[in-house]
Amino acid sequence: MRTIETLVIGGGIAGLSAAARIARHGETVVLERESAPGYHSSGRSATFCHFGIGDGLVHKLTAVSKAVFAAPAEDGFPPLARRMAALFIARAEESDQLDRLTATTLAHSPEAERIAGDALREIVPVLKTGADGFSAGLHDPDAYKLDSDAMLQANVRALRDAGGELVPDAPVEAIRRDGERWTVDTRGESYAAKRIVNAAGAWADKLAEMAGVKPLGLTPLKRTIIAFRPPEGVDVSGWPFTKTVGEGFYMLPEGSGRLLASPMDETASEPCDAQPDEETIALAAWNVEQATTMPIRRIEHKWSGLRTFAPDKSPVAGYAPDAPGFFWLAGQGGFGLQTSPGMAMAAEALLFGLDWPEALGEAGIDLGELSPKRPSL
Ligand SMILES: Cc1cc2nc3c(=O)[nH]c(=O)nc-3n(C[C@H](O)[C@H](O)[C@H](O)COP(=O)(O)OP(=O)(O)OC[C@H]3O[C@@H](n4cnc5c(N)ncnc54)[C@H](O)[C@@H]3O)c2cc1C
Structure with a gap:
């Protein structure tokens, strides 16, 4: 003992x-x-730090933590994070959600700004905009990709x-x-x-x-991520973490030139070594293909994990x-x-x-x- x-x-x-x-x-x-x-x-995890998730307490804890991520790396060790923008995208009928997210984000991240329709494609050229796509967005340059x-x-x-x-x-x-x-x-x-x-x-x-x-x-909820290559010749390294304000997906570039995407699934689970299922993997690819002009030819990697919430x-x-x-x-x-x-x-x-x-x-x-x-x- x-x-x-x-x-x-x-x-x-x-x-x-x-x-x-x-x-x-x-x-x-x-x-x-x-x-x-x-x-x-x-x-x-998707290892991202932004204000498009959680309640007021989560936002305040994120703001405190962001100062730590923004600090220089310890001598001789890799940085904990690097600055990478976040882009939240909304369809016309989701403008209220985008307004609420704008107010929350601006309270902690004053550099954030609204982006109108077509201008979204200047940031992520594959996004569908207009009548059957996204009509507005919120761009926050002061978000972080964590390691x-x-x-x-x-x-x-x-x-x-x-x-x-x-x-x-x-x-x-x-x-x-x-x-x-x-x-x-x-x-x-x-x-x-x-x-x-x-x-x-x-x-x-x-x-x-x-x-x-x-x-x-506590409720553990399963979430799934897929990794795939963007179309030939498309450099995604400067793309932001891109997330729909409503149901849909998020995606972000990985160091190796690939993209990661999640359909933001939330399936109740027992505590376990969570594994992705075929249906959710297909949904991840489908959601990305619906929202962009990007076909996903092959899923190179996929995984799931549990996100555990208090009531x-x-x-x-x-x-x-x-x-x-x-x-x-x-x-x-x-x-x-x-x-x-x-x-x-x-x-x-x-x-x-x-x-x-x-x-x-x-x-x-x-x-x-x-x-x-x-x-x-
Ligand atoms: C797909 C996905 C995407 C995510 N994206 C983000 C994101 O972008 N940004 C973000 O901030 N968060 C994200 N999260 C959430 C984040 O990963 C979790 O909130 C965080 O990892 C929880 O940390 P934890 O230490 O509580 O849990 P865990 O990392 O699960 O650690 C708990 C540990 O307890 C151990 N344990 C359990 N029972 C016992 C026992 N009986 N004896 C000894 N050890 C035990 C387990 O083995 C485990 O290692 C994401 C999560 C998932 C699944």
Whole structure:
């Protein structure tokens, strides 16, 4: 039995970004079931940071995190992100949605501007515009393409520098409360910890049940991405992340000259190693072909992952009301990478009762907003 201060369960972006900060306050271990960090959602994302997703809390956390992504890279290490524009596109009947998104985006990203009909094709030449296409858009040059691997590795380094440890191949199999501590059994080792942080992504409710703690009612939703080559001779490297404001798709260029696209599917799933299905792969290609003049000849790669939401769709960080020392860090939905720096700051402050970080206060994030005790949960 190993006795430590804080045990973090889950080696995705949520657990690792929080652990990198938690480790400054006492011995910290991160347990990850898989053999490498980021095997599940954190390694399967579209890795983009923008304001076209989530509620007000998500936007404020994104604004705090964007400052981190905009900062220069650590010496000798790859940058966590690079600036890449976002383009939101709307059909005539979706103008209200575009107006709302414009207001939200401008509140955080003042360089964003509205683009009219035909001008969309100057940015993404394959878009269909006019009567059976898109009639307007919103272009935000100050969005970011994230590098999930660089983000995970930077957090692992910070964790180790602070004396913490990431233990892979360590599935948590039992959790119980023994007096003042939590005892957690993995296949190889048992840990006694003053506090545990539940950052198990799609499995976070399962972990709570294992510990006898009331689940939050999390819903994992499957999302699928395809990768394909643009038509011969078309250079997509300068294209923005392009997303329909309503149903449809998003697409973005990848480093290798390919495009990634998702039909923005949201299929309820059990927590699992999510796999793409044929129907959704076909839908991804069809949605892109309907919205553009681009045929998709061959899908070179495809994958799926889970986006896990709390019942009110907002992320959760805070001690469980029914279990001392049991801290929730869950419900990162489709915005877990782009909010992770802000969420990690909040988690550290809430775990140790520190002063509320200035950056969070300035962004207008209230200490209670992330709480698992908030009325909407
Ligand atoms: C297709 C797709 C596109 C996305 N696009 C974006 C995007 O553009 N921008 C963005 O910000 N977000 C995006 N997301 C969302 C983002 O990926 C997630 O919000 C984020 O990765 C969640 O991180 P996490 O650490 O909570 O979960 P995970 O990365 O899933 O980590 C949880 C970890 O807990 C471990 N675990 C579970 N149970 C146990 C156990 N019993 N013992 C030990 N370990 C355990 C798991 O193995 C897993 O590694 C996307 C997600 C998907 C699927």
